[in-house]
Amino acid sequence: NAGVTQTPKFRILKIGQSMTLQCTQDMNHNYMYWYRQDPGMGLKLIYYSVGAGITDKGEVPNGYNVSRSTTEDFPLRLELAAPSQTSVYFCAGGQGPYEQYFGPGTRLTVT
Amino acid sequence: GENVEQHPSTLSVQEGDSAVIKCTYSDSASNYFPWYKQELGKGPQLIIDIRSNVGEKKDQRIAVTLNKTAKHFSLHITETQPEDSAVYFCAASKVGAGGTSYGKLTFGQGTILTVHP
Numbered sequence: 001n002a003g004v005t006q007t008p009k010f011r012i013l014k015i016g017q018s019m020t021l022q023c024t025q026d027m028n029h030n031y032m033y034w035y036r037q038d039p040g041m042g043l044k045l046i047y048y049s050v051g052a053g054i055t056d057k058g059e060v061p062n063g064y065n066v067s068r069s070t071t072e073d074f075p076l077r078l079e080l081a082a083p084s085q086t087s088v089y090f091c092a093g094g095q096g097p098y099e100q101y102f103g104p105g106t107r108l109t110v111t
Numbered sequence: 112g113e114n115v116e117q118h119p120s121t122l123s124v125q126e127g128d129s130a131v132i133k134c135t136y137s138d139s140a141s142n143y144f145p146w147y148k149q150e151l152g153k154g155p156q157l158i159i160d161i162r163s164n165v166g167e168k169k170d171q172r173i174a175v176t177l178n179k180t181a182k183h184f185s186l187h188i189t190e191t192q193p194e195d196s197a198v199y200f201c202a203a204s205k206v207g208a209g210g211t212s213y214g215k216l217t218f219g220q221g222t223i224l225t226v227h228p
Binding site: 004031033040041042043044045048050056058059090092094096097098099100101102103104105 | 112115117143145147153154155156157160200202204206213214215216217218219220221
């Protein structure tokens with residue numbers, strides 16, 4: 001997966017709990033993205049970053065926050081988890097705005 | 112915003128046959144169209160992409176065609192093999208001069224391709 005790693009692989013949260021999904025890349029990607037994939041659906045962009053200290057909202061940012069303090073790390077924070085956030089989360093990175101290389105994903109269940 | 116429609120949702124072929132997956136997009140300003148393959152339990156993998164200044168691109172058994180006027184693009188897989196079985200996603204984005212619009216991809220809904228031996 002071109003050096004994009006995600007942790008954890010699986011997580012079960014109770015409603016109202018919070019957690020951070022970790023994403024790290026060692027390919028010097030300037031651009032990084034967070035997507036969610038609901039069952040039987042395509043991926044939807046949550047947040048993205050074009051460099052350290054620069055982040056912006058994607059299509060479905062509500063309920064999430066991100067930070068980009070270093071080039072390598074792009075964590076996704078869920079505050080007050082809701083059942084609607086049950087999904088598979090993918091982090092991706094790229095040198096520029098074209099090719100994106102995805103991590104293996106985090107499967108999150110909120111009950 | 113951009114909307115990408117993908118068809119068919121499922122596709123079943125015999126080994127050796129060809130497979131074609133089609134996508135349409137709504138935003139005429141979109142200019143980058145990648146295709147991803149996703150195997151069970153894994154992240155999407157980029158298999159081929161095309162930019163709007165090109166009408167067709169090939170890579171061994173895989174080709175992508177783009178019709179900007181009609182706003183649709185297609186993935187063609189020839190001589191299919193069982194290992195081609197996976198979910199395929201098309202996507203579209205606008206990349207402006209200097210990298211603006213930042214590669215924000217809009218994905219289609221996916222096509223489950225099954226290749227029978």
